[in-house]
Amino acid sequence: MRTKEDKVFDTANIIFMTILCIFMLYPFLNQIAISLNDATDSVKGGIYLWPREFTWNNYEHVFEKAAIWQAILTSILRTVIGAGVGLLCTAMVAYAIAQPKFMFKKSVTIIFIMTMYFNGGLIPTFLLMRDLNLIGSFWVYILPTLISAFNLIIMRSFIEGLPNSIFESAKIDGAGDFRIFFKIVLPLSLPVLATVALFVAVYQWNQWFDVFLYNSSNANLTTLQYELMKILQNSSTTSSGDMASAFANSASGDSNMVTPKSIQATMTIVASVPIIMVYPFLQKYFVKGMTLGAVK
Amino acid sequence: MASGSDIAASTIKKEKQEKGLKVFLRKCKEQQALLWMTVPFVLWVFVFKYLPVWGWTMAFQDYKPAVSFSEQEWVGFKHFLFLFTDERFLGVLRNTLAQSLINLVLGFVTAITLAVLINELSNMKFKRTVQTISYLPHFLSWVVAAALVSSVLSIDGIVNDVLMGLGLIEKEILWLGVGEYFWGILGASEVWKNVGWNAIIYLAAISMIDQEQYEAAKIDGASRIQRIIHITIPGMKSVIVVLLIMNIGYILEAGFEPQYLLGNGQNVEYSENIDVFVIKYGISMFNFSLATAAGMFKTVISIIFLFAANSLSKKLGQGGLY
Numbered sequence: 367m368r369t370k371e372d373k374v375f376d377t378a379n380i381i382f383m384t385i386l387c388i389f390m391l392y393p394f395l396n397q398i399a400i401s402l403n404d405a406t407d408s409v410k411g412g413i414y415l416w417p418r419e420f421t422w423n424n425y426e427h428v429f430e431k432a433a434i435w436q437a438i439l440t441s442i443l444r445t446v447i448g449a450g451v452g453l454l455c456t457a458m459v460a461y462a463i464a465q466p467k468f469m470f471k472k473s474v475t476i477i478f479i480m481t482m483y484f485n486g487g488l489i490p491t492f493l494l495m496r497d498l499n500l501i502g503s504f505w506v507y508i509l510p511t512l513i514s515a516f517n518l519i520i521m522r523s524f525i526e527g528l529p530n531s532i533f534e535s536a537k538i539d540g541a542g543d544f545r546i547f548f549k550i551v552l553p554l555s556l557p558v559l560a561t562v563a564l565f566v567a568v569y570q571w572n573q574w575f576d577v578f579l580y581n582s583s584n585a586n587l588t589t590l591q592y593e594l595m596k597i598l599q600n601s602s603t604t605s606s607g608d609m610a611s612a613f614a615n616s617a618s619g620d621s622n623m624v625t626p627k628s629i630q631a632t633m634t635i636v637a638s639v640p641i642i643m644v645y646p647f648l649q650k651y652f653v654k655g656m657t658l659g660a661v662k
Numbered sequence: 663m664a665s666g667s668d669i670a671a672s673t674i675k676k677e678k679q680e681k682g683l684k685v686f687l688r689k690c691k692e693q694q695a696l697l698w699m700t701v702p703f704v705l706w707v708f709v710f711k712y713l714p715v716w717g718w719t720m721a722f723q724d725y726k727p728a729v730s731f732s733e734q735e736w737v738g739f740k741h742f743l744f745l746f747t748d749e750r751f752l753g754v755l756r757n758t759l760a761q762s763l764i765n766l767v768l769g770f771v772t773a774i775t776l777a778v779l780i781n782e783l784s785n786m787k788f789k790r791t792v793q794t795i796s797y798l799p800h801f802l803s804w805v806v807a808a809a810l811v812s813s814v815l816s817i818d819g820i821v822n823d824v825l826m827g828l829g830l831i832e833k834e835i836l837w838l839g840v841g842e843y844f845w846g847i848l849g850a851s852e853v854w855k856n857v858g859w860n861a862i863i864y865l866a867a868i869s870m871i872d873q874e875q876y877e878a879a880k881i882d883g884a885s886r887i888q889r890i891i892h893i894t895i896p897g898m899k900s901v902i903v904v905l906l907i908m909n910i911g912y913i914l915e916a917g918f919e920p921q922y923l924l925g926n927g928q929n930v931e932y933s934e935n936i937d938v939f940v941i942k943y944g945i946s947m948f949n950f951s952l953a954t955a956a957g958m959f960k961t962v963i964s965i966i967f968l969f970a971a972n973s974l975s976k977k978l979g980q981g982g983l984y
Contacts, residue, residue: 387795393810411818462699486714487957489944543695572803634809
């Protein structure tokens with residue numbers, strides 16, 4: 367039975383939540399509108415949720431550049447390879463430290479968990495990458511972040527929760543650990559594998575700082591996020607960067623003008639659309655991973 | 663007599679050791695598959711995570727990149743002394759603490775409030791929609807988020823438009839150009855990006871609360887607000903305490919991405935924190951030793967905080983984090 371107080375409370379709550387959703391979505395929708403609006407017209411301001419003079423011009427300009435295709439390719443490669451390789455490695459270690467009889471179960475676990483609490487810091491890590499000859503290489507995106515302790519713990523908790531009888535009967539049948547891992551544990555762990563793969567994929571897709579550190583002078587290894595970062599930095603400092611200045615140059619001689627504002631909006635959408643399209647369908651995995659990680 | 667028994671004891675010990683070694687080797691052979699699965703990655707973790715700690719020695723040297731380790735000049739605590747007498751670094755320290763504290767308080771209050779309010783929604787479809795939308799910014803990169811924040815706060819952005827329209831300000835404000843606003847902008851950006859995500863854990867805690875308590879309170883005539891205050895919030899208490907302690911442990915880890923990306927020449931006195939300082943000195947000015955000293959200071963303080971927070975948590979009976 368709903369009282370008067372309930373009605374007031376519920377109405378206020380729904381209004382508040384609606385405002386919150388607008389607050390969350392507006393900045394993004396606004397950029398979509400600007401990216402679809404004529405660039406010179408956008409400069410006048412007043413574009414909110416809907417383009418005033420609709421055009422695909424900004425997108426055409428962005429996708430005309432060879433640099434953007436290179437950046438998209440690198441972003442996709444590091445996302446796919448990073449998630450695939452990271453997943454396999456994390457799962458393997460997680461399987462081993464989930465075995466009660468494993469002789470180094472405790473020490474290996476501690477060695478990994480310790481990395482959550484300290485790190486050598488920026489400069490020593492940078493010099494290590496230099497000494498390992500990883501600077502200027504694609505693998506500098508994959509190797510240093512191969513296994514995260516957080517993901518390892520999520521996976522271990524899941525594997526420990528699998529019924530023990532499966533392992534026992536497989537062992538009686540003479541199956542070795544590798545066989546059990548690939549044939550039994552991996553197929554049974556699909557939910558947690560999806561969760562961790564998503565965590566790693568989102569991390570990889572969103573990274574820009576390692577590009578900035580290690581590969582800023584390698585035009586063929588930059589990522590979408592890094593190109594957007596350069597545009598962002600240029601718009602506040604107006605110094606010339608590769609892609610941003612290329613846009614500026616092409617803009618001056620062109621009848622279809624683009625401006626830093628419209629290019630920034632367009633790149634923002636390009637860099638985030640893959641994630642926006644995917645995350646609503648995968649959120650239950652993320653949520654599960656969060657709660658699983660917090661339990662331990 | 664005594665020596666005789668000593669000899670006997672030592673032979674037994676030796677036998678035991680030999681036996682121990684044998685058992686060890688047999689176990690290794692038995693578990694070789696598990697060893698193959700872990701040893702390469704233990705080596706990996708030592709190279710990529712532990713080896714860089716050796717680089718802390720740089721903080722006590724005047725490090726020159728082209729010179730071998732044995733020929734580096736040792737300078738003791740020179741760089742640390744410089745840092746703590748440098749006005750710029752003291753400002754950086756102030757910024758780090760202020761940004762973290764603001765983020766901590768704002769982050770907690772907003773996430774808990776959001777979780778409570780989402781829990782009170784009765785329409786399941788609306789509830790799911792709100793949750794999905796509130797997660798969205800969490801999945802965006804900080805580069806995208808910074809682009810959105812700077813666009814919203816620009817001269818012709820929505821914030822200025824709304825404030826002008828309401829007559830609250832007379833002239834547009836260049837929000838990111840005024841240092842004093844930076845901490846607030848940073849805190850608001852963090853809330854926007856992570857409040858939905860951070861609420862997940864509190865919603866999970868709320869879902870564990872026994873529903874009968876609510877029924878009983880209803881019969882006793884407790885109002886909606888009273889039920890929230892006396893049942894929902896106490897039900898989240900242990901999660902709140904654990905997360906609060908963990909976050910206090912990470913107090914110096916205010917992140918660097920928003921500060922770096924939203925920072926500019928006009929707000930640098932308020933935006934620059936330890937991590938940004940390290941990037942600027944280390945990567946842009948090649949002062950490796952000074953940057954490492956600053957980074958090392960941060961990590962050491964963080965570890966002390968973390969241990970203190972953990973033992974506090976154990977004392978309060980909430981269980982440790984590790």
